[in-house]
Amino acid sequence: MMNPVPWLQMTNMISYQGLVRTFLSNDMLMVLNKFLTKNQNNYKRWYKYISDKDEVIDVITNTPLKVHLTPINKIQKQYYNYSKICNDFKVVNDFFTSRVQQTFNVNTTKWDW
Numbered sequence: 494m495m496n497p498v499p500w501l502q503m504t505n506m507i508s509y510q511g512l513v514r515t516f517l518s519n520d521m522l523m524v525l526n527k528f529l530t531k532n533q534n535n536y537k538r539w540y541k542y543i544s545d546k547d548e549v550i551d552v553i554t555n556t557p558l559k560v561h562l563t564p565i566n567k568i569q570k571q572y573y574n575y576s577k578i579c580n581d582f583k584v585v586n587d588f589f590t591s592r593v594q595q596t597f598n599v600n601t602t603k604w605d606w
Contacts, residue, residue: 517596524588532578539572 543549547560549571560568572578594601 517592521589521593524585528581528585532574532581535574536572536578540568543568543571 544560548557549560549563549568550556551558552571558568558571569575589599590601593599
């Protein structure tokens with residue numbers, strides 16, 4: 494007869510891992526939802542406005558930039574809440590690297606650029 498204890502221990506471990514992943518998934522959704530709620534709408538409205546005008550004022554030089562002729566990373570830096578959105582991205586990134594990476598075995602070394 495098979496000893497039920499190892500099977501039971503393995504089943505409990507799998508159930509525990511499932512619970513951890515379920516609760517972590519809920520936390521992931523909350524972190525992402527908070528970020529998007531705080532930032533997405535304002536950024537999208539700002540970007541639509543400057544895109545429709547095809548112009549944004551450079552925050553350093555105070556000169557106009559043509560949106561369609563300027564690299565997107567330079568355009569994004571003109572956003573009035575750029576430092577806030579970068580800080581909020583850092584919060585999301587820190588959460589994922591500290592809580593999600595190990596649990597879901599995500600290889601984040603390729604993200605370090």
